[in-house]
Amino acid sequence: MPVLPPPNLKAGPFGTRGGMSLGPKPMNPKPPPPKAPRGLRIEHRVGIQAPAEVIWEVLSDLSSWHEWCELYPKASGEIRIGATLDLTLALPGRPPQEIHPMVLEWVPNEQLHWRLSMLGGLVKATRFFEIEALAEESCIVNNGELIAGLLGPRLGKRMAGTIYRAFMAMDDALKRRAETIWLTRKT
Numbered sequence: 001m002p003v004l005p006p007p008n009l010k011a012g013p014f015g016t017r018g019g020m021s022l023g024p025k026p027m028n029p030k031p032p033p034p035k036a037p038r039g040l041r042i043e044h045r046v047g048i049q050a051p052a053e054v055i056w057e058v059l060s061d062l063s064s065w066h067e068w069c070e071l072y073p074k075a076s077g078e079i080r081i082g083a084t085l086d087l088t089l090a091l092p093g094r095p096p097q098e099i100h101p102m103v104l105e106w107v108p109n110e111q112l113h114w115r116l117s118m119l120g121g122l123v124k125a126t127r128f129f130e131i132e133a134l135a136e137e138s139c140i141v142n143n144g145e146l147i148a149g150l151l152g153p154r155l156g157k158r159m160a161g162t163i164y165r166a167f168m169a170m171d172d173a174l175k176r177r178a179e180t181i182w183l184t185r186k187t
Contacts, residue, residue: 039124039148039156040146040156040160042145042160042163042167043167044144044167044168045142045143045171046141046171047139047175048138048141048178048179049179049182050178050181050182051133051137051139051182052133052139055109055131055139055141056109056110056131058174058181059131060079062075062076062077063076067177068176068177069170069174070090070166070169070170071091071167071169072087072088072090073090073096074087074088075088079103079106079112080103081103081106083102083103084100084101085100085102087100087101091163092162093162094162101114101115102114102115104126110131111131113126113129114127115127119149122152123147123150123151124147124148124152125145125147125148125152127145128143128144128146130142141174141175143167143171144167
């Protein structure tokens with residue numbers, strides 16, 4: 001019968017945790033899932049029959065937003081991380097409001113995220129546009145906002161219907177514009 005080697009006793013006979021240690025501690029194969037950000041999430045998704053490059057071209061050309069986007073009739077700035085955008089937010093039934101969000105991140109043909117702080121930081125909104133290519137000439141665009149802060153979710157719930165309808169109208173306009181551009185380029 002073979003003789004087993006003696007256990008490693010460098011940490012003492014009871015290991016480092018008070019129990020008998022007979023080998024390395026088993027590793028957890030999967031890390032815990034990431035926690036979802038806190039706040040109220042409002043989003044709308046739309047399918048667009050155009051390549052991601054065309055949709056990105058429309059989204060990234062802020063100076064042309066006034067031609068197709070009623071939600072942001074004035075838009076300017078440079079899309080780069082840390083840059084401040086100058087936008088006019090025109091929610092239906094409310095007076096237009098000048099906002100100056102900061103670009104958090106962007107990836108050409110994939111996403112644009114910006115953050116806006118209002119009411120002295122009591123409302124913090126993270127706005128996102130995400131393009132998911134399904135095929136060479138079709139994508140899903142996710143257009144939404146995560147509203148957080150001390151007063152954010154309460155204010156967001158009160159405005160959720162208006163915000164959702166505005167996102168839906170913006171998505172319809174983006175769809176029309178991107179598909180029109182793509183059809184003219186294909187012919």
